[in-house]
Amino acid sequence: DAGVTQSPTHLIKTRGQHVTLRCSPISGHKSVSWYQQVLGQGPQFIFQYYEKEERGRGNFPDRFSARQFPNYSSELNVNALLLGDSALYLCASSPGDSHEKLFFGSGTQLSVL
Amino acid sequence: AQSVTQLGSHVSVSEGALVLLRCNYSSSVPPYLFWYVQYPNQGLQLLLKYTSAATLVKGINGFEAEFKKSETSFHLTKPSAHMSDAAEYFCAVSDWNGGSQGNLIFGKGTKLSVKP
Numbered sequence: 001d002a003g004v005t006q007s008p009t010h011l012i013k014t015r016g017q018h019v020t021l022r023c024s025p026i027s028g029h030k031s032v033s034w035y036q037q038v039l040g041q042g043p044q045f046i047f048q049y050y051e052k053e054e055r056g057r058g059n060f061p062d063r064f065s066a067r068q069f070p071n072y073s074s075e076l077n078v079n080a081l082l083l084g085d086s087a088l089y090l091c092a093s094s095p096g097d098s099h100e101k102l103f104f105g106s107g108t109q110l111s112v113l
Numbered sequence: 114a115q116s117v118t119q120l121g122s123h124v125s126v127s128e129g130a131l132v133l134l135r136c137n138y139s140s141s142v143p144p145y146l147f148w149y150v151q152y153p154n155q156g157l158q159l160l161l162k163y164t165s166a167a168t169l170v171k172g173i174n175g176f177e178a179e180f181k182k183s184e185t186s187f188h189l190t191k192p193s194a195h196m197s198d199a200a201e202y203f204c205a206v207s208d209w210n211g212g213s214q215g216n217l218i219f220g221k222g223t224k225l226s227v228k229p
Contacts (some may be wrong), residue, residue, distance in 0.1 A: 048216055104149075105157055
């Protein structure tokens with residue numbers, strides 16, 4: 001079975017632009033979470049969606065938004081990109097809404113110039 | 114609020130030597146604790162988790178961790194390091210803030226190097 005897949009794997013944007021990152025969870029998983037990992041730091045929670053509803057939001061500005069589709073895939077959108085948004089964005093899926101069985105994708109490396 | 118502190122951003126051991134990666138936590142409620150490993154250019158893989166059952170938790174690849182409430186610690190150990198263990202390791206605690214149960218709070222990570 002396929003694991004969590006994220007696209008694109010790498011992305012280069014300039015300040016002020018908008019970006020959309022995509023995630024497909026493991027088949028049968030209904031929850032998707034997004035994490036930001038800045039170089040040299042641990043991942044930081046951005047959003048969790050379960051059954052297409054937002055279940056949690058981390059301490060990120062409103063420029064960050066997300067949604068989950070009927071097939072449980074998800075998009076993370078970031079508007080008005082800043083240099084500090086450069087990071088590895090990780091998507092994780094789980095069967096239910098608990099964090100106990102998170103399966104992570106390989107991430108999207110976003111560089112903002 | 115929950116938090117974790119990983120002591121040592123870099124740890125270097127010789128192949129066959131004991132691996133000890135340190136993690137201390139802070140939690141206002143009984144914690145759920147996790148260790149994840151991240152290989153270069155990959156996502157995170159769960160090594161093991163503590164969810165208030167046995168205090169000594171065995172994980173994959175020969176790793177184990179012991180929950181010590183009196184020391185607020187959850188250190189990761191492996192008796193004999195292998196070259197393939199070279200990676201970055203993250204300790205995490207569940208964020209039981211009364212809201213979402215779906216997020217973890219990660220430490221800053223410890224990069225493990227294994228020398229031949």
